[in-house]
Every structure is written in structure tokens, then in C-alpha cells.
Amino acid sequence: MINKKNNIFAYLISNMFTQSEENYLKAIYHLELVSTKGISTNAIAKKIETKASSVTDMVKKLSDKKVVVYKKYKGVKLTSLGKKTAANIVRKHRLWEVFLVEKLNFSWDEVHEVAEQLEHIKSPKLINQLDAFLDFPKQDPHGDPIPDKEGNLKTIEKSLLATLHKNEIGICVGVNDSSSEFLQFLDKQGITIGQEIKVLDKEDFDNSLSIEIDQKELSISSKIANNLYIQKK
Amino acid sequence: MINKKNNIFAYLISNMFTQSEENYLKAIYHLELVSTKGISTNAIAKKIETKASSVTDMVKKLSDKKVVVYKKYKGVKLTSLGKKTAANIVRKHRLWEVFLVEKLNFSWDEVHEVAEQLEHIKSPKLINQLDAFLDFPKQDPHGDPIPDKEGNLKTIEKSLLATLHKNEIGICVGVNDSSSEFLQFLDKQGITIGQEIKVLDKEDFDNSLSIEIDQKELSISSKIANNLYIQKK
DNA sequence: AATTACTTTTAGATAAGGCTAAAAATATAT
DNA sequence: ATATATTTTTAGCCTTATCTAAAAGTAATT
CATH class of the missing domain: 1.10.10.10 (Winged helix-like DNA-binding domain superfamily/Winged helix DNA-binding domain)
Structure with missing residues (x-):
């Protein structure tokens, strides 16, 4: 009211x-x-x-x-004001995503829609307390960085899985596409943030990859490999 | 978006x-x-x-x-649809208030404005999970009942402090006025939900009360006494 | 019963945010 | 360089939720 x-x-x-x-x-x-x-x-x-x-x-x-x-x-x-304002909205969005996953048992493919609403709630105290309650997370459930209070964004070094060469190993640190379809696909394949991925082979024909995760071999398309961020090991 | x-x-x-x-x-x-x-x-x-x-x-x-x-x-x-819809909004409002107080260290006089925004977030899963996360609370921080999923509201029996007679004892179970001014006043006097209050004396002249809380004597105006709900002991 | 007072509705206006269709500016291709 | 295509802007219209002012209905009072 x-x-x-x-x-x-x-x-x-x-x-x-x-x-x-x-x-x-x-x-x-x-x-x-x-x-x-x-x-x-x-x-x-x-x-x-x-x-x-x-x-x-x-x-x-x-x-x-x-x-x-x-x-x-x-x-x-x-403008710098605009950047700060926008970063703050992104900050709120991502903190809420962490909350939903960590505290309310949402899966990473369900959080976006709700965070899209929650990000517009106006209350500095709310977001600061939420940040503390979540223990000051630095990444959201998709591996995206959470801007700090001043709007600064610490981007981590990451490459697309598609850029790895044969026999190289990377750790999954994020996704480029965070649609629920893609995220659910990753769930099905057992790919999560933090997962170690080794490239066993690359297929020149269609750029598909043969990868190893948890001692299991798996073939993934180029499209998938171009939407998964990894950190080279 | x-x-x-x-x-x-x-x-x-x-x-x-x-x-x-x-x-x-x-x-x-x-x-x-x-x-x-x-x-x-x-x-x-x-x-x-x-x-x-x-x-x-x-x-x-x-x-x-x-x-x-x-x-x-x-x-x-x-209509019954209208009642159910409205009760659901009130449910959301009060659950969020509990969250703010219990988890984010808001005081009871700070929660209303924020809950006023949060109550409009659309996500059945969100509110169900929040309910579980908070361990299915039955009252909000002001003592008001939280409607269940079907919109049923269990009102507890309560009376205004002003209706107590001399030497009667009650337990504070809610407030009628939940403006931050009133709530802050209660904080200052050490009156919270669950607090035992004994009426030591009633002043006919201005209907003010002399009450005892935590072994301390205190005089409160009729206006206060008419905004505090108690359960007779 | 008539007058006055108050409440409620209607009519018309405004502001935000969106749309379509047409006009203007810019970019691309021959 | 001119013609064509694409992008962007403008102009005008729509919807939602407000408002004010005036009209209509209901209630209260003499």
C-alpha cells in the first residue's frame, strides 16, 4: 500500500x-x-x-x-552512475540466486525467473544483510561473478571448453548459456561447477569433443563446448 | 527481462x-x-x-x-476466490517478515516496508520453500497469524491489554498498531511478544495503567493499552 | 417532505510504457 | 555515386492506474 x-x-x-x-x-x-x-x-x-x-x-x-x-x-x-546502478541490480540478482540455491533448494536452472523479480526489491539493508547471511559469496550458481557494493566486478580468468586441446584438463567454472534447457542437459551429463573435464579427443569433422568426467567418457557437441567455461589446469 | x-x-x-x-x-x-x-x-x-x-x-x-x-x-x-487470493498475499507478506527478522536481523519495526514489496513476488515454489526454511511459522513478528496454503487463518484468542483488571496478568501476543513509532516505543519499554504483563493499577481519570514487566513498574497510557494484545493468564 | 451533507460514480485528463506504421538517417551494394 | 537495404526515430494510438471536477445517489436533519 x-x-x-x-x-x-x-x-x-x-x-x-x-x-x-x-x-x-x-x-x-x-x-x-x-x-x-x-x-x-x-x-x-x-x-x-x-x-x-x-x-x-x-x-x-x-x-x-x-x-x-x-x-x-x-x-x-x-555513464558511471549508470554502470553502478546496473551493477547493483546484477548484484542483487546474483545474490538472490545464491540464496535460492543454497537456502531454498532451488536447482540452478530454476533460479533465473524468480531472481528476475527479486532483483527489483528496493532495500539496501535487505541486500547487505542477505550478502552477510550467505557469507559474502563471490559467484552465483552459474559461476558468474557477483559485483561488490561499489559495483566492481572481479572477472575470473576463464576459457571456453572448445578452446582446450587434446589431453588438456580444465575445471568447469561457468556457463555461457544459462537457459534451463542447457542447465538441465548439464545436470543429466553430471557436469557441474567445479567438475574436472579432460579432453580425450577433438573431432575435426563437426568440432565435437570426446571428454572424460568422473572416469566416464562422453561425447559433446561443439555447441555445448562453446557454452561451457573452464579454467585450464 | x-x-x-x-x-x-x-x-x-x-x-x-x-x-x-x-x-x-x-x-x-x-x-x-x-x-x-x-x-x-x-x-x-x-x-x-x-x-x-x-x-x-x-x-x-x-x-x-x-x-x-x-x-x-x-x-x-x-468472493471465495478473492479471499483465497488475498490470504495468499498476506501469507507471503508475513512469511517474508519472519524471514527478515529471524534470518536477516531486521527488527520488527523495519520489516513492513520491505515485506510490502516482497509479497508481490510470484513463485509458488519460492513461498513453499521459504515456509519450510523458516520451519512453518504460525505467527509473524508482530504476533499476527500466517494463513496456511489454503488461505485459512487461525486466529488466536486475544484481548486488549486495556480490558485487563487490576492484578490480572497477561502475556503479550500481538499489537494492533504496527507502525514503527509504536513498535520502537515498545522496544524502549522492553515490551515484546511473549512478555508477561501484570496490571498493578488502573487510573479512572485517564484510563492509564500501571503495569509490571520484568519486576519493573511502568505507567502506560490508554492509547498504548488499546494497541497491545494479550492472552489472559 | 424538503433541504443539506456526504458518498459514490462518471467523464475527461495525465503519465508510463508499450505497440504499429511511416519517415528519416545510415550502411551496403551495384 | 546512386540505388537498395537496414536501422533508428517519429508520430500517433493503446492500456493501466492514477487524478480532478462534476453529476448522481444515498443519508441525515430540520
Whole structure:
């Protein structure tokens, strides 16, 4: 029961960002991690599953709020305020994912949808206490790094499984695709974060790999190998 | 990043109730606990801190969705579907309050605002697991009962402290006013749920009470005594 | 029974966030 | 360099949830 005029809390949160604005900021943040250029309207539209015209509108609003720099036809870039804001949303998302897996027995393929909602809850105390309650985790259940309070993100060194050569060994440290289909597939194959993987053979024909996990041999497609991050041993 | 067309989850939640609709349902639910008659437009408007005209609009929408019965100028009543839906929101609110106090070290005067947001998170699994994680609590931090999954609410027998007579003893089981001001006042006086309270004297003049808690004597106003629930011993 | 007061509803407006279709700008290809 | 294709923006419309002001209904009072 939130009222903009009489409720101080509601006033404070109304002065921040709407759920929709937060989703745009997060999308731009993720896109900036891959490309260094200005993020195009179409790229955002695709990511957020909306229309380019809606993106243009929102991007103007975000520009007014000083979280992005926007030049017509030239795409957008997050300002430092924008980066910090977006990182904070990602921080919340990933901390909630840890909570769901560690405390509520969710599996790693079930957490995304719920975290997508929980990330918008406004309460600094909540997220700080949650962080402490979870013992200050550094990665989410998919191996993605959790930004710290200042929005700094410590990326660990990782390579795609597909880049390993024959007889090399790696430890699974993350996934590139975190769709529930892919994650469930990994579960079925017994592949989890921390799992040791040895490349037994590489097939030139289709780039599929023959790998060893837990003393078992397994053949995986190139698509799989390009969505699994490992740390070389 | 929710999209109505391609995301099954979003589709499901969009088929349910908006945050605003949920707030109206909750308000009507709370009002029905006190009055048995149809709930008036003005009563809802006051509770939700909005205008009567807005209430009329929303009430029509809720009526279309079969969660209230609405007759022009005659107020509304929740249908059984409406009751169940509202009870579920209250259940979520109170479970989250328990979580915040028990696990994240919030005090009982800080939980309401945050629970007000968390109660709108859509995920049956989340709330069931949270319930189990908290060991199936029956009351929230203010002593209010938590509805079960079917929306049934077990009200405990309780009376206002103001109804106790001289030399009677009660155990504090809840509060009527759960504003942070009142709760902080109680903290300051050392009054918590479970606290034993003995009425030493009643002052006819202003209906104030002299009470004993933890071997200490204390004078409290009638206003306080009318906002504290106790169970007679 | 008539007047006044209060409550509720209606009508019309606004703001946020989305859409489609058309126009404008930029990029690509001949 | 011109024509074509693609991207982006604009313009106008829709829905949700609000609001204000006016109209209509109900209740209270003389």
C-alpha cells in the first residue's frame, strides 16, 4: 500500500528507477561487457524482447536521468552512475540466486525467473544483510561473478571448453548459456561447477569433443563446448 | 527481462493479478476482518491512500475478474476466490517478515516496508520453500497469524491489554498498531511478544495503567493499552 | 417532505510504457 | 555515386492506474 505523497519510503523509491528502467540498464550493462562500442537500439530491443521504437523512448528517459549518454543514431553508453546502478541490480540478482540455491533448494536452472523479480526489491539493508547471511559469496550458481557494493566486478580468468586441446584438463567454472534447457542437459551429463573435464579427443569433422568426467567418457557437441567455461589446469 | 509473448512464466503471471490489484485485494481482506458488511469505496480509498474514484474503477476490474462482488453504491465483498487470493498475499507478506527478522536481523519495526514489496513476488515454489526454511511459522513478528496454503487463518484468542483488571496478568501476543513509532516505543519499554504483563493499577481519570514487566513498574497510557494484545493468564 | 451533507460514480485528463506504421538517417551494394 | 537495404526515430494510438471536477445517489436533519 504505497502512496507517493505520504510515504517517505515510497517517495525515496519513486525517486530512483522503475522496474522497466532497471531492466533496460541491466540489458545495456550486459551488452557493454561484450562490445566496447555504443550499444545499438536494435541490440537492446533484441535483448529485452521489445521493439526498437520502445527502446528509443526509454533511452531518452535514461539519458534525462543521467545514467546513459545517448546520441541519436549512435547508440548509448552507460555513464558511471549508470554502470553502478546496473551493477547493483546484477548484484542483487546474483545474490538472490545464491540464496535460492543454497537456502531454498532451488536447482540452478530454476533460479533465473524468480531472481528476475527479486532483483527489483528496493532495500539496501535487505541486500547487505542477505550478502552477510550467505557469507559474502563471490559467484552465483552459474559461476558468474557477483559485483561488490561499489559495483566492481572481479572477472575470473576463464576459457571456453572448445578452446582446450587434446589431453588438456580444465575445471568447469561457468556457463555461457544459462537457459534451463542447457542447465538441465548439464545436470543429466553430471557436469557441474567445479567438475574436472579432460579432453580425450577433438573431432575435426563437426568440432565435437570426446571428454572424460568422473572416469566416464562422453561425447559433446561443439555447441555445448562453446557454452561451457573452464579454467585450464 | 520479461516478455509477454515468448516467456511462459511471464504469461502465467500476467494472467494473475497486478501489484495494484493485489494491494486492493489485501486492503479489502483486512477491512472484512473488522466489518461484516460490504466494504465501502471510501473505506478502501482511505486504507490504500487513494481517491474514491480510483477505487470505483479498480473495483469494477476486480469484479470482472471474479474476485469481488460489486453492486453500485453498495460496496464490495470478496468472493471465495478473492479471499483465497488475498490470504495468499498476506501469507507471503508475513512469511517474508519472519524471514527478515529471524534470518536477516531486521527488527520488527523495519520489516513492513520491505515485506510490502516482497509479497508481490510470484513463485509458488519460492513461498513453499521459504515456509519450510523458516520451519512453518504460525505467527509473524508482530504476533499476527500466517494463513496456511489454503488461505485459512487461525486466529488466536486475544484481548486488549486495556480490558485487563487490576492484578490480572497477561502475556503479550500481538499489537494492533504496527507502525514503527509504536513498535520502537515498545522496544524502549522492553515490551515484546511473549512478555508477561501484570496490571498493578488502573487510573479512572485517564484510563492509564500501571503495569509490571520484568519486576519493573511502568505507567502506560490508554492509547498504548488499546494497541497491545494479550492472552489472559 | 424538503433541504443539506456526504458518498459514490462518471467523464475527461495525465503519465508510463508499450505497440504499429511511416519517415528519416545510415550502411551496403551495384 | 546512386540505388537498395537496414536501422533508428517519429508520430500517433493503446492500456493501466492514477487524478480532478462534476453529476448522481444515498443519508441525515430540520
